[in-house]
Amino acid sequence: MSGIVRPYGDTTGDGMVQLSFTLPVPHDKRAEGAAAQLAAKMGLDNAMIVHAKAIGAGHTFFVVYGAARHLVNLDEVEVVERDYPLLSPKEVNDLVKERLGRKLCVVGACIGTDAHTVGIDAILNIKGVAGEKGLEYYRELRVVNLGAQVAVPDLVNRALKEEADAVLVSQVVTQKDAHLHNTREMAAAFREALPPGKRPLLVVGGPRFDERAAAELGVDRVFSRGTTPGDVASYLVHRIIKEAAA
Ligand code: B12
Numbered sequence: 001m002s003g004i005v006r007p008y009g010d011t012t013g014d015g016m017v018q019l020s021f022t023l024p025v026p027h028d029k030r031a032e033g034a035a036a037q038l039a040a041k042m043g044l045d046n047a048m049i050v051h052a053k054a055i056g057a058g059h060t061f062f063v064v065y066g067a068a069r070h071l072v073n074l075d076e077v078e079v080v081e082r083d084y085p086l087l088s089p090k091e092v093n094d095l096v097k098e099r100l101g102r103k104l105c106v107v108g109a110c111i112g113t114d115a116h117t118v119g120i121d122a123i124l125n126i127k128g129v130a131g132e133k134g135l136e137y138y139r140e141l142r143v144v145n146l147g148a149q150v151a152v153p154d155l156v157n158r159a160l161k162e163e164a165d166a167v168l169v170s171q172v173v174t175q176k177d178a179h180l181h182n183t184r185e186m187a188a189a190f191r192e193a194l195p196p197g198k199r200p201l202l203v204v205g206g207p208r209f210d211e212r213a214a215a216e217l218g219v220d221r222v223f224s225r226g227t228t229p230g231d232v233a234s235y236l237v238h239r240i241i242k243e244a245a246a
Contacts, residue, residue, distance in 0.1 A: 004071050015067040017044065020051075022061045027054035035062040043069045080211040080222075082231070084238035089138050092233045096140035099241045106135055106236070107159045107200070108168040109146035112182040116172035117148045119206060123168065123229050134229045141233070152182075152189045159200055160193065166201040166236050174208045180217065187218030201239055203232070 009016020021038070025031045032049050039047035047066030055061050087095070096104050108124050110117055122129035124145045126136040136143045144162050146155065159167050169186055171179035183204050190199045205223035214222045221235060 001074060003075070004073055006071055007068055009065075009067075015045075015069070016065065017068045018050070018063060018065045019044075020061065020063045022055060022059055024059055026058055027052060027060040031060045032062075035060075035064060039064045039066055045069060078212065084235055086230060087234045087237060088230075089133065089233070092138055092237050093140040095237050095241055096138075100140075100244060103140055103142040104166070104236065104240060105142045105144070105162050105164045106166050106168055107144045107146065107155070107162055107164040108170070109150035109155050110148045110170045110172070111150050111152055111155060111186055112171070112173075112178060113149055114171055114173045114178070114182070115148040116170070119172055120145070120168065120170035123170075123205070123227065123232055128229050130226075130228050132228045132230050135233055137229075138233060141236075152186050155186065156189050156193050159190070164200040165240050166203060168232070169202075169204045171204060171206040171209070174206075179206055179208065180213075183217045183219060191218070201236065203235070205232075 006013045006015045007017045008014065021035075023031060023034055023038070025034060032052055035049055035052065036047055044064065044066030047064045049062060050065045051063035053061050106124070108120050110120055121134075123134055124136060124143050125134045128134040128137065135141050144158065144164070146158060155167065155169070167190070169183065171182055173179065187202055190202060193199070202219040203221050203223065204217065204219050205227055207225045209222045209224045211222045211224050214220060220239065223232065
């Protein structure tokens with residue numbers, strides 16, 4: 001599909017969107033007027049305040065609904081497409097066994113103060129996610145899941161001890177861009193600890209990452225919302241086996 005599109009609400013091309021935000025003002029009529037003014041400045045025509053609720057004494061949460069003036073050109077959209085084949089667990093296991101000749105070791109963790117382990121567990125734990133089993137299910141993968149709130153030096157030491165082929169880091173909390181700072185710190189620590197060609201593949205994931213940011217963050221790959229263990233296993237095999245063959 002290509003061409004220009006607008007959001008769809010009641011009728012095709014009416015541009016209707018709904019968005020929510022919080023203003024640091026007590027809930028009263030002036031606050032609702034302020035929300036409407038903000039929506040207009042953001043490019044929404046005839047924005048309606050469909051929900052307004054006080055959050056404590058000095059803040060108000062809003063949901064507004066209005067027609068966006070902006071258009072999207074599908075031809076100008078840039079995304080990271082999967083550039084490797086999606087493999088079944090059996091195909092992954094066979095490739096690792098044949099080409100690597102040993103188990104592929106994956107060390108995973110949530111770093112910094114982040115305690116959201118559900119995402120990394122969905123990728124690593126045998127129970128998996130979305131009907132797919134996690135990496136622990138793959139016979140030829142050896143998974144070391146360090147859990148939550150792992151300090152970067154501890155992650156680096158453990159990855160070295162395990163001779164990890166890949167390090168999988170999850171970051172869910174994005175307050176003050178913590179996910180970006182932590183990822184850069186982690187990538188820098190691995191670069192400091194190991195020469196190029198010796199460091200493990202660095203993979204980061206979480207719902208609010210931009211998949212296009214890998215190079216800028218110093219990692220090999222970024223995975224975002226909706227990632228499945230199969231996506232990750234296929235990527236690891238593609239990269240590690242390709243590098244082993246080179
Ligand atoms: C469950 C949850 C918790 C649980 C976590 C339990 C646990 N063991 O994980 C508890 C109650 C502990 C918690 C605490 C907090 N939480 Co909380 N929490 C959530 C919640 C409701 C769901 C997250 C989740 O489990 N998603 C399901 C998983 C499967 O999805 P996922 O993480 O996106 O993972 C997928 C992909 O992103 C990707 N992926 C993720 N990681 C990785 C890693 C790799 C390597 C790869 C390849 C892929 C990958 O693959 C996964 C599968 O598809 C979200 C809101 C929401 N609905 O998302 C808030 C949310 C994340 N929490 C939030 C907050 C603020 C907190 C607290 C700070 C609250 C507080 N004031 O105490 C604390 C922080 C604790 C801490 N130190 O980190 C905010 C974060 C806001 C922000 N901008 O950062 C959210 C968004 C809620 C909100 N709307 O405000 N939380």
